[in-house]
């Protein structure tokens with residue numbers, strides 16, 4: 001393989017040089033995964049990304065998105081950090097117990113990933129003409145804590161906040177610059193005061209996800225409860241200088257909620273749909289009064305009958321509905337939230353048995369929405385065409401392990417995490 005030879009040659013050249021140039025690690029930084037005669041990269045309308053989260057070296061895997069919504073694996077790029085796996089079940093998928101381990105910003109043309117085992121965050125630039133060829137910007141920076149697990153960009157892609165879920169836990173935010181990289185923002189290092197370990201112990205009691213509220217006036221982190229004690233949404237106010245309030249407001253989900261996991265903004269409502277591994281979903285009305293620290297206003301819970309652990313979610317602009325994944329039942333559950341914030345189940349779509357559907361994202365291609373679901377245990381990505389409310393259909397099953405093996409990229413079902421996408425011309 002040409003790539004192997006050239007990398008080895010470069011390593012030899014550097015190693016034999018007498019100058020003080022630091023020797024790079026003996027690891028390829030890029031691995032090509034495209035099929036022979038590949039033309040998908042040049043006709044791509046965007047890219048979908050997830051991470052290997054391997055303790056031996058974390059890679060961002062990029063697949064091109066075709067105009068038909070189908071994915072083609074193209075390239076894996078080293079984050080120059082390492083992954084990790086939460087305790088105690090080292091063999092289980094969903095290593096970080098979170099959503100948002102890797103995030104792309106369409107407006108900022110950047111992508112960031114956590115390196116949970118290095119306590120760092122890596123930033124890459126995205127070239128819209130070739131979105132699968134990521135370029136690392138500078139070096140990974142400290143995440144402001146231990147076991148970083150989730151990331152949130154503001155809409156402009158100029159601010160990034162990280163959620164740390166380990167022994168030293170909480171949030172920390174950074175300015176994003178395409179040449180200077182990430183620089184910490186003063187007064188954004190805030191503790192969650194969780195009694196946690198590094199790596200984190202979970203899923204119960206672990207940090208889940210960090211997001212900006214729709215108007216970007218608040219930063220919200222979700223934390224799973226330890227049954228029978230419900231978890232919380234930790235809410236910080238964001239000042240005009242981007243600093244965070246010293247303390248967070250802790251809000252429990254409405255009665256019945258237990259393990260708040262992913263959070264997806266409900267457009268135009270100052271509210272959030274959170275998946276809840278213990279019941280299905282929580283609706284969090286951010287404008288409600290929170291009597292006794294429990295979510296008020298129009299907050300509620302959605303009981304998804306027969307659910308196992310509903311943990312990940314995305315919103316579709318095409319159908320107006322939310323799509324939730326369950327790691328145990330492997331159902332995608334489509335949920336409608338009406339003008340009064342009342343949630344109802346629209347439809348469910350089975351993705352198989354034992355595939356462990358975890359992180360997902362939805363991208364709009366020519367006004368059509370496509371959902372990318374990481375089926376971690378099967379080392380696959382399931383692609384759904386959302387079409388219309390209640391009318392999603394299976395479009396593609398993308399194999400990860402075959403192309404990874406051919407490229408010499410280490411992937412494990414238990415470590416794969418994250419799903420995010422970038423569209424070149426929206």
Ligand SMILES: *[C@@H]1O[C@H](CO)[C@@H](O)[C@H](O)[C@H]1NC(C)=O
Pocket residue numbers: 195196
């Ligand atoms: C923290 O968690 C450990 C392990 O579960 C437990 O033994 C300890 O009592 C906890 N400490 C506090 C202050 O809750």
Ligand SMILES: *[C@@H]1O[C@H](CO)[C@@H](O)[C@H](O)[C@H]1NC(C)=O
Pocket residue numbers: 256279303304305306
């Ligand atoms: C959720 O629905 C199931 C099935 O109807 C029921 O057994 C369960 O008690 C419900 N859970 C809650 C918390 O209401």
Ligand SMILES: *[C@@H]1O[C@H](CO)[C@@H](O)[C@H](O)[C@H]1NC(C)=O
Pocket residue numbers: 093327328353354355356377
């Ligand atoms: C993952 O696959 C293994 C082997 O097929 C199976 O035993 C296990 O139950 C699966 N785990 C999940 C969470 O689906």
